[in-house]
Amino acid sequence: MMLMRTIAIALSLMALHCSSDGGDDGGALENSVSLLFDGEDDYGSAGDIDITLSETFDVCSISLWFKPEATPAEGSMMMQFNPEIEGGRNAMQVSIYWDTSDRVALHFTPDLDGVPGARLFADLEDPEGWNHLLVTFDANASSDNVRLYLNGEETGSADQGSPMEAIGNIQFGRQGTGVNHYNGYLDEAAIWEAALSADEAVSVYRDGRPGNVLVDYADYRSSAALKSFWRMGDENFPTEANVSDRISGNNFTIVNGGMFADDTP
Numbered sequence: 001m002m003l004m005r006t007i008a009i010a011l012s013l014m015a016l017h018c019s020s021d022g023g024d025d026g027g028a029l030e031n032s033v034s035l036l037f038d039g040e041d042d043y044g045s046a047g048d049i050d051i052t053l054s055e056t057f058d059v060c061s062i063s064l065w066f067k068p069e070a071t072p073a074e075g076s077m078m079m080q081f082n083p084e085i086e087g088g089r090n091a092m093q094v095s096i097y098w099d100t101s102d103r104v105a106l107h108f109t110p111d112l113d114g115v116p117g118a119r120l121f122a123d124l125e126d127p128e129g130w131n132h133l134l135v136t137f138d139a140n141a142s143s144d145n146v147r148l149y150l151n152g153e154e155t156g157s158a159d160q161g162s163p164m165e166a167i168g169n170i171q172f173g174r175q176g177t178g179v180n181h182y183n184g185y186l187d188e189a190a191i192w193e194a195a196l197s198a199d200e201a202v203s204v205y206r207d208g209r210p211g212n213v214l215v216d217y218a219d220y221r222s223s224a225a226l227k228s229f230w231r232m233g234d235e236n237f238p239t240e241a242n243v244s245d246r247i248s249g250n251n252f253t254i255v256n257g258g259m260f261a262d263d264t265p
């Protein structure tokens with residue numbers, strides 16, 4: 001009798017769970033604001049990469065939601081590792097930018113002056129709306145070490161099996177020390193020290209509604225490997241002109257007037 005009742009309660013809890021927002025995953029996260037960059041001089045400057053990732057990392061994933069405010073100029077930079085090329089011209093760099101007005105690109109290289117690294121592209125069906133990119137990197141895979149996903153679907157992969165040295169810092173909204181400013185919104189940026197799977201890419205995209213990557217849900221199983229999570233104003237330290245990192249404390253400073261906006265995916 002007790003067993004029957006336990007089963008009945010378990011079944012009713014499952015039914016409740018399945019009827020919640022999103023259908024099956026419980027991964028909902030309230031998301032009220034994103035960060036808008038003016039395309040003139042705004043940018044966000046986070047701390048060193050090695051606050052987020054290991055000094056040498058052989059796996060990582062990067063998640064970023066974005067929506068331009070105006071037709072993006074070619075080269076507009078949304079997010080960059082090592083923007084000032086610290087360590088000289090042979091340094092690592094990761095860049096997520098607009099290649100054309102309807103195509104975004106990833107450049108992921110351990111050696112900017114030497115090997116070409118991985119350069120991948122994603123054509124946008126709706127370049128004016130919110131879109132989601134997920135980059136995954138696994139130096140230990142035999143091939144296709146770097147993969148790019150747009151809205152949960154893989155758009156390309158490349159061989160780049162060299163581990164990455166964490167050199168320099170992480171920057172949002174411009175390239176280098178002051179070119180290719182991005183005019184638009186960024187939201188819910190995340191970095192893991194793990195290479196997320198194709199199934200996880202679908203779950204993180206979550207049909208266009210950012211999920212709560214602080215916990216596992218659906219096919220997403222990498223919450224323990226989440227290293228930085230910038231919500232772009234949600235759950236922010238209230239008195240600072242910055243964006244709080246929920247995990248590692250790699251908070252970033254908003255420079256030259258980026259604004260929190262109530263436009264979110």
Ligand SMILES: [Ca+2]
Nearest residue numbers: 033231232234
């Ligand atoms: Ca947000």
Ligand SMILES: [Ca+2]
Nearest residue numbers: 038042256257
């Ligand atoms: Ca400004």
